[in-house]
Amino acid sequence: MADGFKNCTKLDKASWKPASEAEAKAKALGYEVRRSKVEGSCYEVYGVKEGKLYELFYSPEDLSLKHTIAK
Amino acid sequence: MVLLIEQAPDARGAPDRTPAERTVPRTIAVWDLPLRLWHWALAAGVLAAWFTPSVYDGLHRVLGYTVLGLLAFRLVWGFRGSRYSRFRMVGVRLRASPRYLWNLRRGISGRYIGLNPAGTLMLVALLVSLAVSTITGAMSVTVTFFGVWWVEDAHHYSSDAVIVLVVLHVAGVVLMGILQRENLIRAMITGRKRIRGHL
Numbered sequence A: 001m002a003d004g005f006k007n008c009t010k011l012d013k014a015s016w017k018p019a020s021e022a023e024a025k026a027k028a029l030g031y032e033v034r035r036s037k038v039e040g041s042c043y044e045v046y047g048v049k050e051g052k053l054y055e056l057f058y059s060p061e062d063l064s065l066k067h068t069i070a071k
Numbered sequence B: 001m002v003l004l005i006e007q008a009p010d011a012r013g014a015p016d017r018t019p020a021e022r023t024v025p026r027t028i029a030v031w032d033l034p035l036r037l038w039h040w041a042l043a044a045g046v047l048a049a050w051f052t053p054s055v056y057d058g059l060h061r062v063l064g065y066t067v068l069g070l071l072a073f074r075l076v077w078g079f080r081g082s083r084y085s086r087f088r089m090v091g092v093r094l095r096a097s098p099r100y101l102w103n104l105r106r107g108i109s110g111r112y113i114g115l116n117p118a119g120t121l122m123l124v125a126l127l128v129s130l131a132v133s134t135i136t137g138a139m140s141v142t143v144t145f146f147g148v149w150w151v152e153d154a155h156h157y158s159s160d161a162v163i164v165l166v167v168l169h170v171a172g173v174v175l176m177g178i179l180q181r182e183n184l185i186r187a188m189i190t191g192r193k194r195i196r197g198h199l
């Protein structure tokens, strides 16, 4: 359900940063984090902010925010 | 069989037909127009929704709400529709369905005008799985249930179940059509089925 957003990094999975760090970045931005999962080569973080639903896509390589979808 | 006797066959505006003409298969109105429109709208909506998630999120959601609305209509039509749209026989047919399916192995399919027991089982299975699929889908975009794992899982499993059931449904309709030498798909378009002289 990610509007097809799947490509964040070419880095090998073994060298990815942990998903918990992506969640922490979303929390720092003020999102209430519901969960995260791997979507393609991205961490997809489910966040709620001010009653709105978001899917945030982080690169597991450098934890940069690649894409945000407002549901 | 008893059902057939109660039903007046369609005279097709020809009260003075010759005996030869009378042996020509006659037809009877089975599926009312709202039920037919409902069926094909549901089929189009469900199949389109199956191919749209992740790619066209917005469209997928609109289709989901549409299917939910269609399900609500079917519940109403189960009580307000014409004879073969009503749920009156669902309980009886459901109880008969295990035995009916068992007898099918020998090609015994009986003669029903509306849904036979296997068709009734499919109706209920589809309505239930579609209800679970659409309701959990709608839930997954509410603040309360967004990102809740069991809602997502339930949505995925029930949607997969819907598609498996649809494949079985179409196969069943085709097989039953061959077994009974009747084009059931055309009947779901015209609303009419044959009524054979010897029955």
Ligand code: HEM
Binding pocket: B039, B042, B043, B044, B046, B047, B084, B085, B114, B115, B116, B119, B122, B123, B126, B127, B166, B169, B170, B173, B184, B185, B186, B187, B188
């Ligand atoms: C997503 C796809 C579909 C769904 C959800 C669906 C659902 C249903 C349901 C619930 C019924 C029972 C009618 C009632 O409410 O009493 C039904 C009947 C029927 N469907 Fe479908 N259907 C689908 C696709 C199709 C397709 C593709 C075909 C034809 C190729 C088809 C042919 C029929 C026929 C012929 C009947 C009547 C069966 C009989 O004469 O006993 N359906 N369908």
